[in-house]
Amino acid sequence: MLTRSVLCSLALAGIGSAQSLPHIQTGGLVQNTSRYETRLRVDNGTYGPEIEEVHYYYDQWPIGIAVASDGRIFTTYTRGDYDYTLGVVVNETAEEPYPNRALNLPPDQLNTSWHGIPFGVGTKGAFISVQAVYITSQTASRPETLWVLDTGRPTIHNNNGDPSMPYAQPGGPKLIAISLSNNTIYRTYTFPADVHYPDSYLNDLRFDLRSNVSDTSGEGIAYLVDSSNEGRPGFIMVDLGTGESWRRLTQDPSVLRGPEDVPSYQGHPFYLRQKGSPTQWQLEGLDGIQLSPDGKTMYYSPLSTNYLWSVPTANLREHGNALAEIHAHANVSNHGQRGGNANGFEGDSNGLIYQLMPEHNAVYYYDPADGQTHGFVRDPRILWPDGASNGEDGYMYININQLPYQPAWNNGQDLRSYPGAILRLAYQAEAEAYAASTPSNPTASSSTALPSMDMNKFATSFQNFGKTVSSSVSPFAQRSQQWIREQTGNVGEKTELPHDYIELETRIDALKQTHQKLLAATSQYANEAYDYPPNIRESFQDLGKSISEKVNLLSKANSAAEAQAAFTAPPSAKPQPKTFPHAIARASLAGSQSLTMATPQGSTEPDPLAQGLEKFAIAEEKVGEARLEQDEKIQGRFLSGWSTTLNQSLKAADKARTAVTNARLSLDAAKGRAAASGKHEESYTEEQRKAIEQAEDVFVEKVDEATSVMRNVLDTPEPLRNLAELAKAQAEFHQRSGEILDEVAKNISDIQMAQETSYRQAREGQ
Numbered sequence: 093m094l095t096r097s098v099l100c101s102l103a104l105a106g107i108g109s110a111q112s113l114p115h116i117q118t119g120g121l122v123q124n125t126s127r128y129e130t131r132l133r134v135d136n137g138t139y140g141p142e143i144e145e146v147h148y149y150y151d152q153w154p155i156g157i158a159v160a161s162d163g164r165i166f167t168t169y170t171r172g173d174y175d176y177t178l179g180v181v182v183n184e185t186a187e188e189p190y191p192n193r194a195l196n197l198p199p200d201q202l203n204t205s206w207h208g209i210p211f212g213v214g215t216k217g218a219f220i221s222v223q224a225v226y227i228t229s230q231t232a233s234r235p236e237t238l239w240v241l242d243t244g245r246p247t248i249h250n251n252n253g254d255p256s257m258p259y260a261q262p263g264g265p266k267l268i269a270i271s272l273s274n275n276t277i278y279r280t281y282t283f284p285a286d287v288h289y290p291d292s293y294l295n296d297l298r299f300d301l302r303s304n305v306s307d308t309s310g311e312g313i314a315y316l317v318d319s320s321n322e323g324r325p326g327f328i329m330v331d332l333g334t335g336e337s338w339r340r341l342t343q344d345p346s347v348l349r350g351p352e353d354v355p356s357y358q359g360h361p362f363y364l365r366q367k368g369s370p371t372q373w374q375l376e377g378l379d380g381i382q383l384s385p386d387g388k389t390m391y392y393s394p395l396s397t398n399y400l401w402s403v404p405t406a407n408l409r410e411h412g413n414a415l416a417e418i419h420a421h422a423n424v425s426n427h428g429q430r431g432g433n434a435n436g437f438e439g440d441s442n443g444l445i446y447q448l449m450p451e452h453n454a455v456y457y458y459d460p461a462d463g464q465t466h467g468f469v470r471d472p473r474i475l476w477p478d479g480a481s482n483g484e485d486g487y488m489y490i491n492i493n494q495l496p497y498q499p500a501w502n503n504g505q506d507l508r509s510y511p512g513a514i515l516r517l518a519y520q521a522e523a524e525a526y527a528a529s530t531p532s533n534p535t536a537s538s539s540t541a542l543p544s545m546d547m548n549k550f551a552t553s554f555q556n557f558g559k560t561v562s563s564s565v566s567p568f569a570q571r572s573q574q575w576i577r578e579q580t581g582n583v584g585e586k587t588e589l590p591h592d593y594i595e596l597e598t599r600i601d602a603l604k605q606t607h608q609k610l611l612a613a614t615s616q617y618a619n620e621a622y623d624y625p626p627n628i629r630e631s632f633q634d635l636g637k638s639i640s641e642k643v644n645l646l647s648k649a650n651s652a653a654e655a656q657a658a659f660t661a662p663p664s665a666k667p668q669p670k671t672f673p674h675a676i677a678r679a680s681l682a683g684s685q686s687l688t689m690a691t692p693q694g695s696t697e698p699d700p701l702a703q704g705l706e707k708f709a710i711a712e713e714k715v716g717e718a719r720l721e722q723d724e725k726i727q728g729r730f731l732s733g734w735s736t737t738l739n740q741s742l743k744a745a746d747k748a749r750t751a752v753t754n755a756r757l758s759l760d761a762a763k764g765r766a767a768a769s770g771k772h773e774e775s776y777t778e779e780q781r782k783a784i785e786q787a788e789d790v791f792v793e794k795v796d797e798a799t800s801v802m803r804n805v806l807d808t809p810e811p812l813r814n815l816a817e818l819a820k821a822q823a824e825f826h827q828r829s830g831e832i833l834d835e836v837a838k839n840i841s842d843i844q845m846a847q848e849t850s851y852r853q854a855r856e857g858q
């Protein structure tokens with residue numbers, strides 16, 4: 093039985109306009125929700141970045157995918173009687189064998205038998221059944237390389253015509269390196285029988301080509317998945333210099349299939365129904381893997397559980413040490429459940445671990461920063477995402493192959509319907525937005541207007557009482573005992589605090605709450621997208637250039653094609669801001685452009701609505717820019733001051749108050765000790781009297797100090813100054829927006845009146 097998987101990174105796809113292509117027929121498996129006439133909320137099956145259809149498979153169902161830096165898309169097909177097993181996409185509807193037909197063994201040369209036991213062939217020099225491909229970028233010592241993982245195990249049919257998978261023999265299962273600059277194999281790695289078992293199944297691959305990774309020869313390492321349905325899954329590592337290979341985590345609980353797993357696809361519970369075998373459950377173990385960006389952590393998951401795991405890669409590399417397996421096992425981490433079975437993985441520079449989710453027609457991602465799995469994209473067209481590859485063009489490419497409908501899982505009936513597909517989505521734009529939103533500290537970046545509060549006052553106060561504190565504070569243990577007595581109601585008398593002091597404390601508490609509350613709301617000003625509606629869908633290209641740049645480019649366009657090119661010109665630098673006014677501006681300009689393009693050729697009159705929309709777009713962008721200026725001012729002049737007050741002044745007050753509490757506890761402890769034997773004050777010993785006096789001195793001094801610190805905090809005009817700055821920044825923004833919008837409203841009215849006049853004239857002239 094064949095299966096899922098694969099991944100990669102890199103590439104630029106020169107695939108043509110996807111919008112004009114026909115939609116995939118899903119054979120009634122997934123319906124429009126528009127057929128419902130209902131007042132109820134309906135799950136439309138969709139979220140996340142827009143999906144484009146970039147390629148259709150009509151001849152063979154694909155498994156793995158890898159996208160090269162020049163845009164070439166490589167794809168794999170595991171073998172039954174397919175013509176070839178490694179292909180390259182040549183146009184929207186066709187692929188061809190890669191690097192040539194000769195290297196793809198013909199179907200009648202895939203298997204053999206030995207003493208009546210079926211085996212795959214042991215051919216080292218050609219492809220038998222390629223499951224996965226992965227591309228590594230060019231390095232100083234290596235060309236951009238397509239790594240090809242051949243299982244050596246085709247699907248054949250036994251005497252009853254039932255599908256079965258022969259064992260592998262050495263030579264058949266292999267890792268092959270093809271240079272993408274000359275399309276030639278430059279190295280082949282095979283495995284000894286104690287590393288690749290006859291019932292192993294090579295399923296996926298990742299690479300670390302840095303010369304300094306531990307336990308390697310310095311020419312890089314491959315991490316391979318053995319997903320063995322027969323039950324011995326684990327990792328296989330290959331030293332790319334010496335060719336030495338070894339296993340790790342074989343049959344570790346984390347790589348084993350889940351017991352009796354029943355996933356659901358398109359709402360149907362799914363058992364494994366193989367022709368000629370009893371009904372059973374999905375048997376596959378370890379499947380998806382992804383390396384963290386620093387190469388230190390390997391994330392992984394079996395196909396048939398909902399758990400995500402990881403292990404330090406150092407433990408996968410460690411070998412030639414009798415304890416290596418024990419260490420690896422002991423260092424496995426469980427990251428918990430993710431809400432469904434996962435298939436292939438991908439990754440990005442933020443360290444997010446994308447996971448293909450066949451049960452949900454979705455891609456999820458695990459975020460190591462919060463330890464949780466999140467939804468990324470969902471679409472009814474994602475009918476078994478089998479492999480994904482993040483290209484250098486900022487798109488994630490996903491192979492769709494309807495796998496649950498294959499004959500091997502449905503009593504020999506093929507329920508799939510061509511075409512299969514490659515879908516893509518702009519993952520890089522999302523990754524950049526994620527990176528931009530993570531440093532969430534509102535004050536970290538603001539530099540202007542440092543607080544002008546006089547911190548010297550506090551400093552002097554602290555110096556003054558520092559002297560007495562060290563010499564006369566009673567030991568911590570005595571204070572604690574006193575505190576416990578008070579808490580348990582076991583105390584005769586508590587020294588009262590002055591009324592003024594208590595009043596100050598109450599006011600300080602109120603001030604602190606005020607600061608925290610307002611900061612919680614206003615820190616939104618540090619989040620660019622605070623008014624950007626979450627349901628707006630904008631692509632990488634939409635965010636590529638500013639309105640003024642686009643208008644400028646459009647004005648220079650001499651043909652519809654040039655205008656289109658100007659409009660979709662690739663991003664200049666960082667993505668355009670995600671604010672509500674910017675989004676409106678982009679939507680307006682896109683509308684203006686569509687109307688202009690739709691104007692009949694040769695028409696001399698520009699479309700008035702298109703004109704109005706263009707003016708509006710420019711104005712809205714200015715409003716958006718004004719909003720960003722406002723936000724920057726608020727961060728610098730309000731948020732930074734506000735949080736400094738909280739952190740420094742209020743903390744100073746807290747510290748002084750704690751000193752008061754401690755001094756009071758010490759004083760009461762001294763009093764308590766003296767009174768312990770029921771003595772009256774008159775009969776205290778000289779020593780006891782002295783201890784009490786000393787504690788009283790400290791107490792009074794601390795109350796004085798705390799009082800003065802709190803008064804300083806309360807008296808400072810700083811917060812009001814900050815507040816005025818907040819109001820001022822907002823006022824400037826509203827004023828500026830008012831001016832921009834007044835002007836553009838007037839100009840749009842003018843266009844409207846001109847149009848109305850010519851409309852009336854046209855009718856009167858009839």
Ligand SMILES: *[C@@H]1O[C@H](CO)[C@@H](O)[C@H](O)[C@H]1NC(C)=O
Nearest residue numbers: 115120122123124125126127
């Ligand atoms: C699905 O919706 C689209 C757009 O509303 C419509 O054109 C199409 O006919 C619908 N298809 C089905 C199967 O209802």
Ligand SMILES: *[C@@H]1O[C@H](CO)[C@@H](O)[C@H](O)[C@H]1NC(C)=O
Nearest residue numbers: 181182183184185186187188
């Ligand atoms: C795609 O390539 C195939 C094979 O080369 C060819 O037969 C077919 O006509 C091409 N289709 C298009 C739309 O160019």
Ligand SMILES: *[C@@H]1O[C@H](CO)[C@@H](O)[C@H](O)[C@H]1NC(C)=O
Nearest residue numbers: 203204205210248249250251
């Ligand atoms: C390959 O497998 C088929 C069954 O699918 C069998 O008929 C054939 O004899 C096998 N070929 C060899 C060389 O063993």
Ligand SMILES: *[C@@H]1O[C@H](CO)[C@@H](O)[C@H](O)[C@H]1NC(C)=O
Nearest residue numbers: 234235271273274275276278
């Ligand atoms: C192709 O490139 C590889 C790697 O750079 C090199 O080893 C090999 O000799 C080249 N082969 C041909 C036929 O140019």
Ligand SMILES: *[C@@H]1O[C@H](CO)[C@@H](O)[C@H](O)[C@H]1NC(C)=O
Nearest residue numbers: 302303304305306386387388
């Ligand atoms: C290996 O080198 C890279 C830079 O190429 C460095 O970032 C990394 O920390 C090094 N790793 C080790 C284990 O020395």
Ligand SMILES: *[C@@H]1O[C@H](CO)[C@@H](O)[C@H](O)[C@H]1NC(C)=O
Nearest residue numbers: 406407410418419420422423
């Ligand atoms: C984790 O692996 C390291 C070797 O890489 C080993 O020294 C350590 O003992 C392992 N941790 C545990 C808990 O065994």
Ligand SMILES: *[C@@H]1O[C@H](CO)[C@@H](O)[C@H](O)[C@H]1NC(C)=O
Nearest residue numbers: 135136137138139140626627
């Ligand atoms: C489907 O629903 C989601 C969530 O409500 C929404 O964001 C999305 O725009 C909807 N998509 C379609 C095609 O209606």
Ligand SMILES: *[C@@H]1O[C@H](CO)[C@@H](O)[C@H](O)[C@H]1NC(C)=O
Nearest residue numbers: 533535536732735736738739
């Ligand atoms: C104030 O404290 C918070 C949390 O303790 C911290 O994140 C922030 O950076 C601090 N701000 C300043 C200006 O020190």
Ligand SMILES: *[C@@H]1O[C@H](CO)[C@@H](O)[C@H](O)[C@H]1NC(C)=O
Nearest residue numbers: 707710711832835836838839
């Ligand atoms: C509005 O019209 C005035 C006068 O024609 C012109 O100077 C100004 O640039 C226009 N403003 C906008 C936003 O189009």
